[in-house]
Amino acid sequence: MSVKVMIPTPLRPHTGGKAAAEFQAKTVAEALAHLTAQYADLKRHLFTEEGSLRSFVNVYVNGEDIRYLAQENTPTKDGDTIKIIPSIAGGSAARATTEHSPGRALRS
Amino acid sequence: MIEPTTVSISSGLAERIRTHGMETYPHECCGALLGRDPDLGGGRKGPREVLDCLPLVNQREDSPNNRFSIAPLDVIEADRVAQARGMELIGWYHSHPDHPAKPSEYDRNHAWPWFSYIIVSVRAGVPEEMTSWRLNDDRSEYAQETVEIHSETAAQS
Numbered sequence: 001m002s003v004k005v006m007i008p009t010p011l012r013p014h015t016g017g018k019a020a021a022e023f024q025a026k027t028v029a030e031a032l033a034h035l036t037a038q039y040a041d042l043k044r045h046l047f048t049e050e051g052s053l054r055s056f057v058n059v060y061v062n063g064e065d066i067r068y069l070a071q072e073n074t075p076t077k078d079g080d081t082i083k084i085i086p087s088i089a090g091g092s093a094a095r096a097t098t099e100h101s102p103g104r105a106l107r108s
Numbered sequence: 109m110i111e112p113t114t115v116s117i118s119s120g121l122a123e124r125i126r127t128h129g130m131e132t133y134p135h136e137c138c139g140a141l142l143g144r145d146p147d148l149g150g151g152r153k154g155p156r157e158v159l160d161c162l163p164l165v166n167q168r169e170d171s172p173n174n175r176f177s178i179a180p181l182d183v184i185e186a187d188r189v190a191q192a193r194g195m196e197l198i199g200w201y202h203s204h205p206d207h208p209a210k211p212s213e214y215d216r217n218h219a220w221p222w223f224s225y226i227i228v229s230v231r232a233g234v235p236e237e238m239t240s241w242r243l244n245d246d247r248s249e250y251a252q253e254t255v256e257i258h259s260e261t262a263a264q265s
Contacts, residue, residue: 009148011221013147041245085183086180090211090215090218091171
C-alpha cells in the first residue's frame, strides 16, 4: 500500500490523463514532492515560485483540510488519500472593497 | 501556437447564466459548468460542451461587487453532481457588474488551466456580452475561446 494522490481534472492533461498517483510518503510535502518530480508541469500550477502552495490550492488528507492539521507537514501513512481541490476565485479589474487573500491564512 | 478552442452551450443555459448575473447585480454571481470534453475520452469528438450549470454562492461577502469565491466544499459537491450525471466539471462562470466580460489580473492569478471560464458583463442590471476564456498552461495569459450558442434541439444532434 501507499499514499494515493487524487489529481483534479484541470491538471490531468499533465499526468497523461491519470486521475490518481501513488507514492510512498510520510508527509503531505513528501507526497507532493514525488508528484511534481514525476509530473514536472504540475509544479507551476500547485506552487508559487517561492515554493509555497498557491492560495487557491486546497489539500485534504482523508477528507480533512491540511490547514487545520499540520499543513504540508501533515503526516501520511499507507492507505491515506490526498485530494487536491481547487479554490475558484476571481473578479473584475477594480480593487476589492476589502482585499484579502482567500487562502493560506494559517501559513507563516 | 496554441490552438483556439470552442465551448458549446445551449441558448437556454446561456440565458440561465445571464439571468443569474442579473439577479445578483450589483454583486458578482458565480457557478459551475458541467458538461463533456473530448480530452476526457469516451471517443467523443467535437468542442467542449456545457450541458448544465449550477449556480453557487459567492463567498466574498466583503467585496461581492467585484470579487467572487467558491468554497472548496462547493467545488467538491459540483464535481460529485457532475459525476452522478455522467458529466465532468468543465469550468466556471461569473459576472462582472459594470465591467467588461474580460478576465482581470486578479482572475488570472487565481485561475486553473484547462477549465473554461465564462464571464458575463452586467451593466446597470442588464446582461450584455458573454465570453469564455482558458488560462494558458504557462499561466501568462488567457486565450479567449469561441462561445458557440446553439438551440436546444441542435444539442440533441
